[in-house]
Amino acid sequence: MDSQRNILLIALLFVSFLLYQQWNMDNNPQPESQGVVQNVTQNGDVPSHSGDGQPLTDDSTxxxxxxxxxxxxxxxxxxxxxxxxxxxxxxxxxxxxxxxxxxxxxxxxxxxxxxxxxxxxxxxxxxxxxxxxxxxxxxxxxxxxxxxxxxxxxxxxxxxxxxxxxxxxxxxxxxxxxxxxxxxxxxxxxxxxxxxxxxxxxxxxxxxxxxxxxxxxxxxxxxxxxxxxxxxxxxxxxxxxxxxxxxxxxxxxxxxxxxxxxxxxxxxxxxxxxxxxxxxxxxxxxxxxxxxxxxxxxxxxxxxxxxxxxxxxxxxxxxxxxxxYGWLWFIASPLHSLLSFIQSLVSNWGVAIMLLTFIVRGAMYPLTKAQYTSMAKMRMLQPKLQAMRERFGDDRQRMSQEMMELYKKEKVNPLGGCLPILLQMPIFIALYWALMESVELRHAPFFGWIHDLSAQDPYYVLPVLMGVTMFMIQKMSPTTVTDPMQQKIMTFMPVMFTFFFLWFPSGLVLYWLVSNVVTLIQQTLIYRSLEKKGLHSK
Missing domain, CATH: 2.70.98.90 (Beta-galactosidase; Chain A, domain 5)
Known part of the structure; x- marks a missing residue:
């Protein structure tokens, strides 16, 4: 799976996650108040008033x-x-x-x-x-x-x-x-x-x-x-x-x-x-x-x-x-503890978010390296795969057998570029919740124009920078996409993501921006290493 499709997968998973959260709220419309006080006994379901041993609903002051x-x-x-x-x-x-x-x-x-x-x-x-x-x-x-x-x-x-x-x-x-x-x-x-x-x-x-x-x-x-x-x-x-x-x-x-x-x-x-x-x-x-x-x-x-x-x-x-923290509390809770510890050292929640991002992405570097290495190898095999498609035509069974033999011979895992992304998604989502649920970020300043990390960037600088870095990641990544429509969709992805992030709390956008910067650095280092081994990314 190539880098552009990985980015699209991240976008779809993340947006789907947010849409699911909103669906949970919107699909439960608030009914009108019944306005009725029920009188039941001590063992009843609805305690209503004293006199039968129940708490009061008296609102007088x-x-x-x-x-x-x-x-x-x-x-x-x-x-x-x-x-x-x-x-x-x-x-x-x-x-x-x-x-x-x-x-x-x-x-x-x-x-x-x-x-x-x-x-x-x-x-x-x-x-x-x-x-x-x-x-x-x-x-x-x-x-x-x-x-x-x-x-x-x-x-x-x-x-x-x-x-x-x-x-x-x-x-x-x-x-x-x-x-x-x-x-x-x-x-x-x-x-x-x-x-x-x-x-x-x-x-x-x-x-x-x-x-x-x-x-x-x-x-x-x-x-x-x-x-x-x-x-x-x-x-x-x-x-x-x-x-x-x-x-x-x-x-x-x-x-x-x-x-x-x-x-x-x-x-x-x-x-x-x-x-x-x-x-x-x-x-x-x-x-x-x-x-x-x-x-x-x-x-x-x-x-x-x-x-x-x-x-x-x-x-x-x-x-x-x-x-x-939702169902990923077991990941989000330690991330919050780590974030709080870093903040106690640097005394700035924005700087703490940046350092936490470096730590998280650094810990995931082996996955990232495996992802881009697999993508580069898959890129190198494209001419052979295309020749197979032309040779076997509609014989899908024979095509699949030959592809598996090729992957085995070249020691390539066709899912190598996809699995790391799927493994990283729970960490991304858990960190999203850790940042969103942290009262410490409420009205916490970063620097310059960012006076509240829990509110959106008033001048949209961070979302725009995030979109720019996302576009740069796309340009640096190897691709096997040849369909013009898919290429247009991939090109439009940074624009869509930028628009979506305009209303995100600036602390979350800061995390995503720094994560993109780290990705660019890691991509550069990984591709240089691959070029020395004869595996070219382009």
Whole structure:
């Protein structure tokens, strides 16, 4: 297989891969919200409201808000129920060059995305009549300089039972512990059950052809390390799983994720539901009975932040899998680790991408050499093959036998130019996902006019250079194509690829450009070596 056809194969495989990603999203149209709240029992599929031991769908808020600030988070909590209705990520700007931080959780007109938690059950404080109005000692809480942990208690008392909802935040961490402590000073046992859920408007999965990202739910269970559960899935069928040991539920989007992680160590229910245009995904801890004169605590952890793999992995098992590399995760994950290590040395993600490309292409050099050597040998055999075609005419069986004898005699593998490309494709695709899913590249500058490696090149310089280098690769490569139509298609390929790459994130285009440059260097070295051996590329 000659070089031009190899390039065409890469193009078709890569474009087909992107089209497949987009097809997955576009072939699942978003149905209209049912707008119906179902009332079922504790064992039903759709938890809907308290009074029968279920989490609430009450969306009411109050004007009694408090703020909690650390070095990386700025949270707004509604004391009516104690829900987190806003989360600002202070280390990430909202837009490139903006002084405003990125807002992950929010409660505003047209878009609600909040983290709710509460107590239900016979002695729960979240009832069908409404949420409990919790009391705070101040309107604002801030992690002071030199302080590593901030504890914010909200309190409530009812029927001789003291309830305390405590938020625990740590310096540099996006993991927030949310604990309920029940101090039962009544004469009878108290029965409560903690739930924690994420609520968000039902919306499409998001993404585009060049950036096929996912927005929706996900969960982890005992026998399912990581599984997406989209808004469509929530409307089709409510999730209802019980985990024995560890798991979590999450709402995902490009670069960022929020997740509830139960800390009970016992059987915990994972559930979803939809109501009035909202999607819910949550955890329900086991029912707890607090004896008179005793105290018990139930805890969950809320991750609300960027997809930082090391921190997420330390927070909960498999939470790092929300950095979704697809089925090639086993290749993409080490590539990302290597990229991060290189960046720690050079302090520039663009330079790190370039060095990573050199390393990857260097490691694949034996394949590349085998590919071009095979192509050169096949080029040399073309006159003999053409003579066979003229001699045997339509006798395909005899032609095949003679060709196999010729390949065996000349020690040529007719697939030698194709197989290396097929082996390289998983690495190309895995690196594509590694770059696309890296929150570290968000708003990361390279140099000059490239201020954001996760956005397209504003002046299209990198895509044009990529197209030029692709054209040069074609010109340098040996070819056996004689059909004028095929030649025109091959000539047009760099133009088509350039147009396609105009909308790619500049970090991905940078990788492809450097990869082409490395290919040109390798081609030059390989062809010089072949010419010394008497194998000419042209």
């Amino acid at each position: 109050s004007n009694n808000l408090i703020t909690i600030n650390t070095d990386v988070l700025a949270l707004t909590v509604d004391t009516l129920g104690g829900d987190i209705i806003e989360a600002k990520l202070l280390a990430y700007d909202n837009e490139l060059g903006s002084e405003d931080p990125f807002v992950l959780l929010k409660s505003e007109q047209g878009h609600t995305y909040t983290a709710q938690s509460g107590l239900i059950g016979a002695n729960g404080i979240d009832t069908a009549a409404g949420r409990a109005q919790l009391q705070a000692s101040a309107d604002s809480f801030t992690l002071a300089d030199g302080q590593d942990e901030l504890r914010v208690p909200l309190t409530f008392e009812k029927d001789g039972i003291q309830y305390a909802k405590v938020f625990v935040l740590k310096r540099g961490s996006y993991a927030v512990d949310v604990a309920y402590t029940i101090n039962n000073q009544s004469d009878t046992a108290a029965s409560v059950q903690m739930y924690a859920q994420l609520k968000q408007n039902l919306m499409d999965d998001g993404g585009s052809l060049t950036m096929p990202t996912y927005r929706g739910g996900a969960f982890s269970a005992d026998n399912e390390k990581y599984k997406k559960y989209s808004f469509d899935d929530m409307q089709d069928k409510n999730l209802n799983l019980t985990i024995a040991e560890q798991g979590w539920v999450a709402m995902m989007q490009h670069y960022f994720v929020s997740a509830w992680i139960p800390r009970s160590g016992e059987a915990t229910n994972l559930y979803t539901r939809t109501s009035n245009g909202m999607g819910y995904i949550g955890v329900r801890l086991p029912q707890t009975t607090v004896a008179p004169g005793s105290e018990q605590t139930m805890t969950t952890t809320l991750w609300v932040g960027p997809k930082l793999q090391d921190q997420m992995e330390a927070t909960a098992a498999n939470l790092n899998l929300t950095v979704d």
